[in-house]
Amino acid sequence: MSFLSATLSRVKPSPTIAITTKAQELAAKGRDIIALSAGEPDFDTPENIRDAAKAAIDAGKTRYTAPDGIPELKQAICDKLLRDNTLNYTPAQVSVGTGGKQTLYNALMATLNPGDEVVVPAPYWVSYPDMVLLAGGTPVPVAATLENDFKLTADALEAAITPKTKWFIFNSPSNPTGAGYTRDELKALTDVLIRHPHVWVMSDDMYEHLTFDGFRFCTPAEVEPGLYDRTLTCNGVSKAYAMTGWRIGYAAGPEPLIAAMRKIQSQSTSNPCSVSQWAAVEALNGPQDYIAEHNKVFVRRRDLVVAALNAMPGITCPTPEGAFYVYPSIAGCIGKTSAGGTEVTDDETFATALLEETGVAVVFGAAFGLSPNFRVSYATSDDALTEACARITTFCAGLR
Structure with missing residues (x-):
């Protein structure tokens, strides 16, 4: 539209939000979706912090x-x-x-x-x-x-x-x-x-x-x-x-x-x-002890995901030092065709086919400026990660 700023044409919507939105739309249609796209811990905000917020509300600190x-x-x-x-x-x-x-x-x-x-x-x-x-x-x-x-x-x-x-x-x-x-x-x-x-x-x-x-x-x-x-x-x-x-x-x-x-x-x-x-x-x-407890969970999940990804054909995944992401390379998958008939020409077609054929949502590497890779957020349950890795394994095994 002509009245929109020319600056807007220089930028694109957040790909991570776009992938998450698409996954939510498929889930709303009844698809069994496992979203590994959002960078958000699945832990509840610690109780002492929630209590401080409630106390602020009760004290009228709302202006x-x-x-x-x-x-x-x-x-x-x-x-x-x-x-x-x-x-x-x-x-x-x-x-x-x-x-x-x-x-x-x-x-x-x-x-x-x-x-x-x-x-x-x-x-x-x-x-x-x-x-x-x-x-x-x-x-x-x-x-x-x-x-x-x-x-x-x-x-x-x-x-x-x-x-x-x-x-x-x-x-x-x-x-x-x-x-x-x-x-x-x-x-x-x-x-x-x-x-x-x-x-x-x-x-x-x-x-x-x-x-x-x-x-x-x-x-x-x-x-x-x-x-x-x-x-x-x-x-x-x-x-x-x-x-x-x-x-x-x-x-x-x-x-x-x-x-x-x-x-x-x-x-x-x-x-x-x-x-x-x-x-x-x-x-x-306040207390900081729950950070170490959360990190123990993240390490367990990281190790689960890294081991599973490195066992998949065509994928290489280094072990990261922190955060809750891994960024595996799919160089060995490029040029192949998925069981559903999608030719994997780059990491975006890989991620799209993975979502459509298996219900696993990841973010393609081009969104982060380095290909051919995809990002997995392992800030979700062990059960969801285990099932997601099983689906990705099946997807990669089906590439021809």
Whole structure:
């Protein structure tokens, strides 16, 4: 339609939401669907957090707040960043948004001009490039391949930086691969960034607490203090605390950037939900023991899925360090035809045929910028994962 913004033509709807919607539509028609497409823990929000929200409602804490967060939540975020990441921030350096996505979007909107480039390791979370495009910038995907365990190398980062580069977006553990960077691997990247003082760092730490097998999480400004003044450290309560629907994300960084983000938020959504903010205070300040308990479940599910996928013909699946995703390669399936008659020409046709023929919903790799792969979210029950893997096994065995 001619009255729509030309900017809209630069972006596409979220593929993960599109796949989930299609799976829901098939389920509504009576199909037996197993959805492995949504990045959402299946645990209930812990009771202490729910109780804090109820108490906030009963205390009448249901009115407008400051546009980018109540003082109590900003202080809780500062305390968390110091406790977990040895990063020292003041409340004036903190922005709270309606989910992690809003804080990232606010920062890009506040800083990007036409021609500005944003380096994004691929595979990437589907929203990064489109948010850059909406903000008027140019995403520059850089492949982090299976051969390098889906981690960006220092040489690849160096080669991608130009005089036009404004941001480097970093995500560890990664959505969609679950790959986590060790301190040494991250230090190799920060050494590159130190040599390019015009490049800012946006570190998406959303899966910080979802790490396995003794992996130690670290974040760029922690590894290289010299980047502190040009790093935006982003996080939220969605994944670690099973609070996806509460919609609370946050970021900490230089005061002028936080003030610019606040200006944008004050004219778009204004404050995040007041009740959710009080729940987030309890999440950050309260007991943390259930995170380790949840992670034990995630490790069991990860190992189940990785073992099953690696036993399938044509599929290779590395074992990730964190998050709740795996990103198997289907290179051995390309060029074959499914039992239902679909020629598998790429990962999108693979995922489409898998959904239509077996009822298993996964997200194809092209959506994340690296093919031929697909993403599985194992944040669902063991029974559902076992059945899904059995169906995928049958599907792959039927390829000819």
